[in-house]
Amino acid sequence: MNPRDAVLEKYSARVYKNRKDHVLTVPEDGSIPEMGANSRSLPGIMTERGCCYAGCKGVVVGPVKDVVTITHGPIGCGFYAWGTRRNKARPTIEGEHQENMPMMIQYMFSTDMQEPNIVFGGEKKLRKACEEAVEIFHPKAIFICATCPVGLIGDDIHAVAASIEEDYGVTCVAFSCEGYKGVSQSAGHHIANNQFIRRIVGTGSRPMPNPYTVNILGEYNIGGDGFYEEELLNRCGIHVRSAFTGNASIEELASAHEANLNLVMCHRSINYVADMLKTRYGTDWMKINFIGVEATKKSLRDIANYFGDQALIDRVEEVIAEEEAKYAEEFAYYRKKLTGKTAGLYVGGSRSHHYQLLLKDFGVSTILAGYEFAHRDDYEGRDVIPTIKLDADGKNIETITVDKDPALFHTYLTEEGAARLKAEHPEMELNDYKGMIVDMDAGAILDDDLNQYETDEFVRLLKPDIFFTGIKDKYAVQKGGTLCRQLHSYDYSGPYSCFHGAANFGRDMVMSLYTPAWGMINAPWKNRASIQAKVAVGGES
């Protein structure tokens, strides 16, 4: 029996019916199968997914560094989303920006709703909390994020935000991201994206150092990935206007519409913004990926080709050559230590794809991959979007439509220019994303919304050398003798982006696989024939 069937076999008929479309094998014939995705998790199944609030406050809104983000609700949600995602930030130092800009992401703000606030409504307390934030911190902006009870008791957080704006002249934006909305964090990304487009982007303007000015969308600067990316792009002569939303300031986001190209890192969490920016302001977007050596090279070349300036194209080649020379020895060493290993990946909405490319750079093949909260287009590519049917949960998430803004509309390439570019560079994903499956080997397992049982079983059956996932399942995998590294927090390491990041990643993988204690799990007096640990044993030499 193939591993997929062996794992699904244990399920009851009802659970099997629900899971069968989410667990597939990559076909031998190179076709792209239809993947079950973005649908409700069954109760009791031990999904690793989080909620709408986690996607909105935790992922997209939380990283904005100079804003007071108040969680409106009982204390837990705000507490758990406090400083736990490793979205790094440093003060912006330029122009009108103050050098000692306090990093508000170090703080946790909550209305800490108590029973009377639930019974009699929490709007007054929310308003008071905003007033106190204004009095103590004089912030440029206040964001309000809703938790489950807020929607249920009917607090109008948008009205409170409007009254704060009116009375105190501070930007105040509310996000209706109650935890029960949608089926995963993905709903929260969407809600956050909508409000950024509606309320923030297009309200500011800043000088453009050169026409090669881009935004990096879906870069949350986990472990400092965005820092490496900005550094590398700067060296090439490409200017980063803003990142959505790692290390972002409210002013950078407000003037994001002025950039000439949007680079999309995490397609899942931010593609709505990319689409809406194109419609409203005319800016093209491009799916790029700075995770992996080859992926970084391709991304840099794609960007340079988009702008079409020979000096820029040449400069990109120089930088690539310099970086490759700098890390050649390290890369060769890690490749030697890692080639032939196998990996399983279960991460959010893009990393399961991105990291396959980085692993491939080091000779590691991916035998299992899945997303926690992706949609079909993240697996199969954007061509399927028109055919995706919204279910009841999807329909509850607001979709906004935007119109062309004639005053701010600007295009770098004409439509003909873009078409010509696409014809010349068929691999370039301009206003497009081809999905994860196309990059996977036949026979590999795809698993959407992988739950604890499936993780345990697949790791047992497929025996990958390394499994990449989050903190909740990490130690279960590791207790079973398989190395497991967190790919949400990078196990407190990183950055993993670009050339330098690839070296960091290689170093971390070798370090983890070759830690001598792996070979000492069984006590010597336990007279067992062989050690069961599925990882390489012995020193690094």
Add this chain to the structure above:
Amino acid sequence: MLDATPKERVTREALRINSCKTCQPVGALYAALGVHNCMPYSHGSQGCVAYHRTVLTRHYKEPVMAVSSSFSEGASVFGGKSNLTTGTKNVFDIYNPDIIAVHTTCLSEVIGDDLKAFIRDMEIPEGKLVVHCHTPSFKGSHVNGYAAMMAGFISYLSEKTEKPNGKLAVFPAWSEPSDLRLLKHYMDLMGISYTLFPDQSGVVDAPMTDHFESFPKGGTTIDEIRGLGDCTHVLGLGEWTVPEPCNALSKKCGVKSDIIPYPIGIANTDHLLMKLTELTGKEVPYAIEEERGQLIDLILDQHIWTSQKTCAIFGDPDFVLGVTSLVLEMGMIPKFVLTGTPGHAFPKMCQALFEQYGVEDQCQAFEFDDLFTLHQLVKNEPVDVLIGTNYGKQIARAEKIPFVRAGWPVLDRYGHYLWPNIGYRGAMRFVERISGAIMDHVDQTCSDEDFDVVM
């Protein structure tokens, strides 16, 4: 670090900044982990349990098995009965625990789901159990949720039969697995027959075996929880936390209880051992007395570094009261003592300790407060050492205060859960760490001429 925190304090009525507590359900989840073959179950949207598993795993660096009802918007409107029924069925089918311990969330509390009726109406497989408790996140804190889940198990399971089992029941406030191991070690040394409930040792500090078990060896068994009704007496550890389960058992089975302070520090550990002797007639063996002597010896040896030093302590009520008692015994001055958990009793209990040591004019206690307040307090009146959860590291860095991690959670260090806080041995570890932090600070900040290689 924390550059936006002003020195001037403003009265806040609504804005919580840098919380010193979290919500009830995570406490209920932790209590349920202390029951053998039990699956904790969160009746709400799936984000809650994702956060709770995450924070517990980040503290213990161990797998934390728990599931949720995965509420959708529809369930939030029409009620979560079918989610609970399907969810518990799926858990028994896939993970096969002996018991499922359900706790509520703010979502299911607000819509008023009647869990008692839901559980009564559902089909539970032969030999399996489902229990529940209410843990509204908008009341109390994680500490209350822990107590509520204990009471939930007792209300469902504990029975008084005709046959007393001669055992002492011991109900600890939220404890580290290391503390539970030490407690059992003391009682074993004394030859006491007991039921410790809950008992997370062997669950959240399980060994590396190269074989993963969803339900590790540890935990109080269902039979032991049933048998609580036949115990001779209950000893509750933690005046703040355990009255609820003690009352639940008294109400259901008539077992009487004594509740003593959480046994951190000399006096509190003395109290524990005296009480164990009183309730069981067993003597304290020399092995424990020797430990006590080592602790006193250590405190006197190092007092030149800690006596009269000031500190700020924050965290959960029972834990903080214990640490406060210990630092007072060391001759330190706990200038600021703070908990995020609401309860007027807490400052009164602190006050009684301050008065006992004649430092009431120098010390203040705060309940239902946060780390922003604590930061402002130490900005205005500096202290020599800060003691509390990992979130204190921000304040310690901002104000350059030596910092000792203690309590729950500690998300930024490894192995702490393997070493006790309670008992004489736990106190020795505290003393070593507090004096070490102060002395490291001296080493790092003094001039070269003042730098001593012998201290």
